[in-house]
Amino acid sequence: MTIVQHWSIDGVPADAQAAEFEIQSDADVVKVRQAARQLAQKAALSIVDQTKIVTAVSELARNTLIHGGGGTAQVEIVKNEKRVGVRAVFMDEGPGIADTTRALSGGFSTGGGLGLGLSGSRRLVDAFDLDTAPGRGTRVTVTKWAR
Amino acid sequence: MKTLADGGYDISAFFLDHRDVIARDWTQRVAKNSTGRISAAETQSELLPILDALLKIVGEWPNVSGAPFEEVRALLSEYSRSRARNGFSPAETATAVFALRDAVLSEANKNPQGPGYTGIERFSQMIDSLGLITFDAYVRTRETIITSQTEQLLELSTPVVKLWNGILAVPLVGTLDSARTQVVMEALLQMLVSTESQHAIIDITGVPAVDTQVAQHLLKTVMAARLMGAECVISGIRPQIAQTIVALGVEFGDIVTKASLADALQLTLQRSGFEVRKSERKA
Numbered sequence: 428m429t430i431v432q433h434w435s436i437d438g439v440p441a442d443a444q445a446a447e448f449e450i451q452s453d454a455d456v457v458k459v460r461q462a463a464r465q466l467a468q469k470a471a472l473s474i475v476d477q478t479k480i481v482t483a484v485s486e487l488a489r490n491t492l493i494h495g496g497g498g499t500a501q502v503e504i505v506k507n508e509k510r511v512g513v514r515a516v517f518m519d520e521g522p523g524i525a526d527t528t529r530a531l532s533g534g535f536s537t538g539g540g541l542g543l544g545l546s547g548s549r550r551l552v553d554a555f556d557l558d559t560a561p562g563r564g565t566r567v568t569v570t571k572w573a574r
Numbered sequence: 575m576k577t578l579a580d581g582g583y584d585i586s587a588f589f590l591d592h593r594d595v596i597a598r599d600w601t602q603r604v605a606k607n608s609t610g611r612i613s614a615a616e617t618q619s620e621l622l623p624i625l626d627a628l629l630k631i632v633g634e635w636p637n638v639s640g641a642p643f644e645e646v647r648a649l650l651s652e653y654s655r656s657r658a659r660n661g662f663s664p665a666e667t668a669t670a671v672f673a674l675r676d677a678v679l680s681e682a683n684k685n686p687q688g689p690g691y692t693g694i695e696r697f698s699q700m701i702d703s704l705g706l707i708t709f710d711a712y713v714r715t716r717e718t719i720i721t722s723q724t725e726q727l728l729e730l731s732t733p734v735v736k737l738w739n740g741i742l743a744v745p746l747v748g749t750l751d752s753a754r755t756q757v758v759m760e761a762l763l764q765m766l767v768s769t770e771s772q773h774a775i776i777d778i779t780g781v782p783a784v785d786t787q788v789a790q791h792l793l794k795t796v797m798a799a800r801l802m803g804a805e806c807v808i809s810g811i812r813p814q815i816a817q818t819i820v821a822l823g824v825e826f827g828d829i830v831t832k833a834s835l836a837d838a839l840q841l842t843l844q845r846s847g848f849e850v851r852k853s854e855r856k857a
């Protein structure tokens with residue numbers, strides 16, 4: 428993964444293909460979401476797919492903040508032989524998730540939420556990877572490809 | 575510089591002895607840089623108290639964080655606040671402090687045959703620190719201004735409008751976070767009471783994305799309105815939002831949703847017992 432630029436204030440520079448953020452506050456969640464939207468537009472995702480990846484990013488960034496106690500996010504444009512897409516990686520060194528099946532089942536929340544963020548994000552994207560263990564933190568990677 | 579070689583004349587003593595001419599020079603330098611935005615008289619009335627407060631405590635230089643400097647710090651903060659409010663840049667604001675150094679040193683340099691000066695280092699150090707204090711106070715003022723503007727924007731951006739007798743509408747635009755929801759909810763509940771309305775339409779056409787948090791906020795608002803005996807309809811659900819909500823698995827339960835504000839209005843009118851039809855009379 429190549430991180431082209433590291434910044435924290437005004438969103439994505441016009442020529443950037445990737446962005447990295449600290450997630451320590453609600454304002455940071457908004458920044459990550461804005462970067463995701465800009466990169467999704469640049470990757471020419473449809474309006475529906477833009478909305479889907481932005482919503483997933485919003486959910487996962489908030490989980491990093493609330494459940495993970497803060498962490499980092501990387502959003503980037505990715506390419507393979509056939510397609511262009513947007514990938515986002517969220518990392519924290521929080522408590523981790525003990526029962527991933529339950530956390531992904533939908534409707535389970537330890538924080539008074541709807542418990543739909545994690546499971547919903549999985550349905551919103553094309554590829555979803557959850558790497559977590561109790562005491563080892565959490566890493567979620569999602570990718571949405573342009574159709 | 576030859577004139578500033580070691581000698582017996584401390585720069586603070588020189589400053590005291592030449593207070594009037596330095597004061598004039600300083601205010602002129604500062605006024606020149608603030609043309610139009612602030613009058614020369616105003617500049618003078620802001621700067622001279624600072625200068626005199628500094629001269630009262632020459633023995634304390636350059637320890638600006640000490641208690642004797644309290645008055646100077648307070649005056650400088652007040653000066654920064656007024657500059658920040660008048661649209662000066664932080665650099666312009668701090669430059670005024672540095673201009674005092676220029677005023678003092680240029681006056682001292684006018685007399686090359688005179689005694690050398692001491693204490694220039696301490697004086698210069700003090701000016702630097704005072705500049706930083708100014709800068710700090712400036713930034714804090716700007717932050718306060720921004721916070722209060724954000725709050726004002728929040729309120730402005732969540733108008734509750736009366737569409738019809740007994741029917742309110744809340745057109746939401748932008749991101750719906752917790753603070754915003756709180757404002758929307760309060761404004762809506764307030765208006766429900768004051769207008770004795772039984773119906774409200776929450777239009778989310780202008781909301782870019784609905785995630786679980788936004789959904790939860792919407793649900794809460796609807797529930798709160800219900801507790802007050804009013805029914806809400808959520809309108810402006812665009813196709814991409816509808817698909818996202820379905821994928822997330824959010825359920826709006828028995829809350830009625832409509833694609834457009836027009837549909838929602840029609841439904842609400844019906845529910846309130848109004849009948850909307852085209853007049854048969856030719857116009």
Ligand SMILES: Nc1ncnc2c1ncn2[C@@H]1O[C@H](COP(=O)(O)OP(=O)(O)OP(=O)(O)O)[C@@H](O)[C@H]1O
Binds near residue numbers: 521538
């Ligand atoms: N980064 C994380 N670190 C630790 N636990 C997490 C993390 N992300 C999710 N979880 C756990 O998984 C549960 C389900 O997450 P999910 O996002 O689906 O629901 P939620 O955040 O509780 O509510 P919401 O519907 O508002 O998102 C959380 O309640 C939490 O216990």
Ligand SMILES: [Mg+2]
Binds near residue numbers: 486490544
């Ligand atoms: Mg969540």
